Amino acid sequence: MLDDFFIRALLAGIGIALITGPIGCFVIWRRLSFFAGTLAHSALLGVTMALVFELNIALSVFLISAVIAIFLLQLQTKTNLPNDALLGLLAHSSLAIGLVIIGFLTTIRFDVMGLLFGDILAVSQSDLLLIWGGGIFILIILKIIWKPLFASTINYDLAKAEGMNPDRYNAIFTILMAAIIAISIKIVGLLLITGMLIIPAALARNISNNPVQMSLLSTIGGLLSILIGLFSSLKFNTASGPSIITAALLLFLISLIKIKKFSELKK
């Protein structure tokens, strides 16, 4: 039979895939993949802050992500540098500051690798509670704001003109992204959470023709990645996080074959 730790890993992974599926769609629709990456990088700073001030890690990561998001908005008003440059600046400098601070924390043992790549096999019951509790909360919020958020994603002016208040929903979405990273950092790691947000959504795009379908397929793709990744990491004794992302990539490649068939059928 499966060990307890493996079942916990499966449950954690399934929880993460359920959240990143639909949220990931919005991330690529809104061209926020780089932004998600920046938030994930800044999570390292969040974790070190948690260690320095003895805070809850998820809370600290969430707060730092929020600070980075606000800082980005400020930078955008101060300079005309393009967004990708600003995001790169924030991502790498927050990562660097985090690592510099870790250097000062000589008394605390600290597994940087674990933070970068996560350790889904070391998930505790309280972690599970955080993922599922937080995840359900995030999905409920997303369900509530879906329509105005979607309208704002299609066209800011249109949403604003027809009374949708896009600024509010853009802000809520940023907070949701920060929350996802906060609850999943320990499990998937900061380098892989962006992968979980983007790759299942990307593969779903290849095989869908409407937004709801795409978010469902993205969720299914994420779930399959988790299952294939975890079981193969058990079988081949490979690192679990990277195995999940590799599985997602394989699924993405398969979705490309499908699209070719589709276009042939259409002709």
Add this chain to the structure above:
Amino acid sequence: MENKKKVLLKVENVGVSMNDKSLVKGVSFEVKQGEIVTLIGPNGSGKSTTAKIALGIYKKIDGKVKTYTNKIGYVPQKISIDWTLPIRVSDFMTLTEELTQDQINIALNLTGVEHLKNKSLSNLSGGEFQRVLIARAISKQPELLVLDEPVQGVDFKGEIALYELIKKISDKMKCGILLISHDLHVVMSATDYVLCLNGHVCCSGTPHHVVQDSKYKELFGDRASNILSLYEHKHDHTHSQDGTIDQK
């Protein structure tokens, strides 16, 4: 006999600047129920900007905008849907409002694109997309319609039909329309009030009044003044290639 028409939108002395450069300033007008107000002017004269000010899209504006309805339909000048976002015409129709399948069908039928209902938005031609945009804006039965060059890219026959549709909508649904158009011919024949913009209001009034204005002639050239007379005499004669008049 008729009730006094309800004012839907009132714009008072508005303007907006970007990077210390004024895009448009000192514009005032109002749109009433069942009335078509049209903004005309050369490229870069601030027509779209004025419409966006009226819709509350800009955060910092000079002057005051008062809107007396929240049922607004907007056809923006430009809208690009990224390929990464899969969306069918039917999904787009319900973007800001819940609609029944019947309501969707009727609106699409009015603009002649019912057959495109399940097509992907990204596969439509420019003209088809405009028709879908107009259908979406009218499907929610708005009290105020803001149309920013709604028939761009639509074929000639379709253009006339769509303008007739717009006129019909304003009569039938009693909604007020703020229209931006380059087609002076149509503007002058179907509009109640015209504002001629060029960074500010050059002249404004009824179509009759505006075409007589020297500023209008300056902006659009002498030929533009003939538009109204051309239109009004359209039914009793035709023009041959060399400009002579053939009586019917």
